[in-house]
Amino acid sequence: MHIILNAFSFLREKLKQQGIPYVDAPWVVEDKICIVDLIDSLGLKQSDVEAVFVNHTVMPKETLLREGDRVALLPPGTPGSYRLLSGLKEH
Numbered sequence: 253m254h255i256i257l258n259a260f261s262f263l264r265e266k267l268k269q270q271g272i273p274y275v276d277a278p279w280v281v282e283d284k285i286c287i288v289d290l291i292d293s294l295g296l297k298q299s300d301v302e303a304v305f306v307n308h309t310v311m312p313k314e315t316l317l318r319e320g321d322r323v324a325l326l327p328p329g330t331p332g333s334y335r336l337l338s339g340l341k342e343h
Contacts, residue, residue: 253283255317258324263300270295287313290323302328 259267259274267274272294281290287304291297291313303310305324306317317323 253281253285253317253319255279255281255320256322258322260325261327261329263296263325263327266296266300267294281317284316286316287311287323290317291325296325300327301325 255278257274257277257279264274273279281293285293287306288298291301291304298313301313303326304313304315305311305326306315306321308322
């Protein structure tokens, strides 16, 4: 199955150190993989990723990915206004 992967902030450096592309990167994953398993397969800790966007919507880490999904990993520490705009935090 194919997805598109993006990572932000210090997650980019962690992936870069492993030689993993992280900007609009085509990625082949196994069928019926959930976000938790994707994070593990990238060599990241679950605590490294505060939020995950799937097709521009914040989704729980237990979400199963589907063919063609666009996945963006966001680390902890995103500034307050962006937290509200992105749906990470409610008013």
